[in-house]
Amino acid sequence: MEKLLTVEGLNKSFKDKQAIRNISFDVRKGEIMAILGPNGAGKSTTIRNIMGIMYPDEGSITFHNNNGKEIPRHKIGYLPEERGLYKNVKVMDILLYLADLKDYPLDKAKERAKQYLQKFDLEGTENVAVEELSKGMGQKVQFIGSILHEPELLILDEPFSGLDPVSQELFKDEIRHLADNGTAILLSSHQMNLVEEMCDRLFMIQNGQKVIYGTLDDVKTEYANFKCTIHGNNDAAMLEKISQVQRVEQKDDTSILFLEKDIQPTKWIKELPENVVINELKLNRISLHEIFIDIATNKNLLKEAGEENA
Ligand SMILES: Nc1ncnc2c1ncn2[C@@H]1O[C@H](COP(=O)(O)OP(=O)(O)OP(=O)(O)O)[C@@H](O)[C@H]1O
Numbered sequence: 001m002e003k004l005l006t007v008e009g010l011n012k013s014f015k016d017k018q019a020i021r022n023i024s025f026d027v028r029k030g031e032i033m034a035i036l037g038p039n040g041a042g043k044s045t046t047i048r049n050i051m052g053i054m055y056p057d058e059g060s061i062t063f064h065n066n067n068g069k070e071i072p073r074h075k076i077g078y079l080p081e082e083r084g085l086y087k088n089v090k091v092m093d094i095l096l097y098l099a100d101l102k103d104y105p106l107d108k109a110k111e112r113a114k115q116y117l118q119k120f121d122l123e124g125t126e127n128v129a130v131e132e133l134s135k136g137m138g139q140k141v142q143f144i145g146s147i148l149h150e151p152e153l154l155i156l157d158e159p160f161s162g163l164d165p166v167s168q169e170l171f172k173d174e175i176r177h178l179a180d181n182g183t184a185i186l187l188s189s190h191q192m193n194l195v196e197e198m199c200d201r202l203f204m205i206q207n208g209q210k211v212i213y214g215t216l217d218d219v220k221t222e223y224a225n226f227k228c229t230i231h232g233n234n235d236a237a238m239l240e241k242i243s244q245v246q247r248v249e250q251k252d253d254t255s256i257l258f259l260e261k262d263i264q265p266t267k268w269i270k271e272l273p274e275n276v277v278i279n280e281l282k283l284n285r286i287s288l289h290e291i292f293i294d295i296a297t298n299k300n301l302l303k304e305a306g307e308e309n310a
Pocket residue numbers: 014017018019037038039040041042043044045046
């Protein structure tokens with residue numbers, strides 16, 4: 001897939017604090033690439049360096065298309081983590097102003113703005129001042145402003161924060177739709193369920209350093225052990241003795257068995273003892289949310305991942 005953004009060897013310090021260290025990844029046409037990590041990990045610093053809001057101490061950032069040519073900055077869309085639009089300006093005026101900053105034709109921008117306002121349930125707000133909108137409505141306007149000029153590369157820093165579930169779905173559908181139509185998307189988010197649903201590849205950062213980089217499938221195969229959920233009245237101590245069970249969490253009649261990394265699912269199920277009571281059984285890999293917590297809290301896993309991915 002065609003690379004639109006390449007980040008190589010980024011380092012950035014604030015006084016004596018190194019915020020990011022040797023960060024390298026790329027973002028490709030038509031994909032959603034997630035940048036993840038705990039609070040303070042260095043995601044926004046990485047994004048701000050990409051956007052030229054600050055400059056790295058070391059490393060390079062290249063916007064390019066297939067011919068090796070640079071993408072002009074006006075082909076990039078950006079939704080910053082800090083929300084904010086001019087408060088006393090009307091919705092349509094601010095959208096046209098943002099499009100104009102990107103050298104986008106104003107008649108086309110107006111047409112697209114109307115369509116997007118309708119899509120985001122903001123029809124009729126064209127002449128409303130931004131300060132009269134709710135926080136979520138303002139966020140929708142800012143999101144529309146970041147995509148109105150048909151960017152080739154779209155960078156979204158926490159686009160879902162503060163949105164209600166219906167608005168989250170709207171954002172999610174639009175982001176997926178943009179990627180399906182060829183936009184390269186770099187997305188920072190703490191909503192692991194949404195990231196898991198949406199992203200093609202991910203880059204996880206911890207203490208300013210890469211801990212995971214790869215496709216969602218690769219990451220799941222590498223880090224997501226299986227877990228087996230059994231509904232039935234069972235003794236936890238008995239379940240803990242089953243081969244390759246690392247630990248058991250039990251609540252009422254539901255037991256979750258966390259399994260060792262190298263199990264073979266069919267073989268493991270066949271070898272379950274006959275005395276296990278099963279009304280319902282589910283075997284699946286742990287979620288991205290659980291992988292995230294493991295990595296953010298488990299020093300050994302972090303060390304292994306860092307070494308493997310170095
Ligand atoms: N302007 C700044 N001056 C000094 N330190 C900074 C500055 N910006 C960020 N930092 C520090 O750099 C580190 C990374 O911060 P950054 O905002 O990139 O994290 P983040 O991953 O985006 O976190 P969050 O999920 O909380 O938004 C933190 O230790 C932070 O305190």
